[in-house]
Amino acid sequence: MLEITLALIVFLFPLAYSPGPGNMVFAANGARFGLRATLPANVGYHIATWVVTAGIGLGFVAALDMAPRLFAVLKIAGALYVLWLAFGLIRAGTLTSAPAPRPASFTDGAVLLILNPKAYVIIALMFTQFLGPADPLPVILLITTVFTLNNLLAFLTWTVVGDRLARRFRSPASARILNLTFGAILAGVAIWMLLA
Template structure:
């Protein structure tokens, strides 16, 4: 039981803390509401869980043998975060009529996790701590715990975003919100470069 609680605590700390996927969920919740953001939440959770399982079943060894691959993944993720930050910083803040602005998708949420250096680091650290031997039962239990905790954590960010909606009814408010999100994404990217 202690091992399961430790797994859950690790999953919570790494899932609920600010990161690019959570910031996108916050922004999508603010712009589109919780229901429309569920696709992003589900995709991000499934994408992360798949990454976690693959690392637990052997990808961990590949990355240990080829550390340059880990560096490449991290740099690609940082560049992606900076691209997202730039898009937010340059957005004009005008909400599209009838909610026609693009919403995060299931596939986009999953892909975002694969480009998210925080997800790679959490997967490597988690599997190294709890399932380094690659035992399929341990990997499965950890992945199931992580799936539930990750889904709830990302959903919390989206719910927080829905509470911001009433403050974002004018373009100036949206621009300010987007620029704050851009700064936070840039800080996430900078933090991942120094880890």
Template sequence: MSVATTSLFVFAASQVGTPGPANMALMATGARFGFRAALPFVAGVALGKQLIIWPIGFGLMELATSYPAVFGALKWLSAGYILWLAWRIANLRLGEDDRGALAPGFVAGLIVHPLNPKARAMIVAAFTGFVAAGTPTLHATATIAGVLLICQLILHPIWTLAGDRIALVVAGRPAEQYLMWTLAALTAASVLYVLIGGGIAQ
């Protein structure tokens, strides 16, 4: 009765570290506002996943089978929210004329994962693939929550810092516009990939 913690860490790192809506949004936020200003958003994204790990662990997500229309609506709300982020990214510039704009904060980050079907799929995979039969619910849920949080606290800032470093190179240059468009396109593409049944990366 246990959780395969080592294997779970490998799985979690591979999923949290790969491109997807959350990581693209983190990278774009770092590029636009800088690493330090983006940290509240990073914290919100990391902690937001906890809001679905615990309900899934204690079986509340079984309500999805009783109310599929509600969860279908949540999936599209999630996609709409992240596509809105992509639109904002595409229209932001790194130049000094936008200096008064505020970075998305902690609460904005919290919203990214709870409505994200990709995040739910990854968490369900963690429970079904790495938890031995008979493991107490609290132990299994706390272990998965802790492993995912550790991976997020390490890997999400790396994506954000990457955006910040890239921005230092292109800010104020013609490549800046193409960078923001590319980040927006990658964010939108990752959402569409989820909607058509793609993988479970971040």
């Protein structure tokens, strides 16, 4: 079990810490609201991660293979959701009459994972590399838990980076620039999700 865990962490490190939809959403929320305010969304995202990962490990991949349109729908829905989050950040950076922005909620975090096709691809790829056909349920649960905890650490890292960055941009003009920058990055991620 230790050997699988170490190999899995090495395999997942570049995937979890590279910029992707989830990381960018949490970096942006960390910049806008701080680490503490993003914790409910982080919990929502990672509970959903654990459930979806366990489901894929238990055979959800076969269901996606039988319904390839489901993956296409998730891809489009996920990109539109990230684009909606980006628009919220951009509005917060430019419109003084915009409603007061709020940090992402537990539900926002869960929805972000469920509509993130990159997560499904990574999870399926991970199981093809680390799960054998005869592996018992405890191995599936170990892989699921290691994957979820590794992601949680990556997201917390990105959130802290966003939070620290925001501390350097305290003036309203600087905050607008930061919101516009993160909003544009999220919009770029959404477009990449649609085209990938």
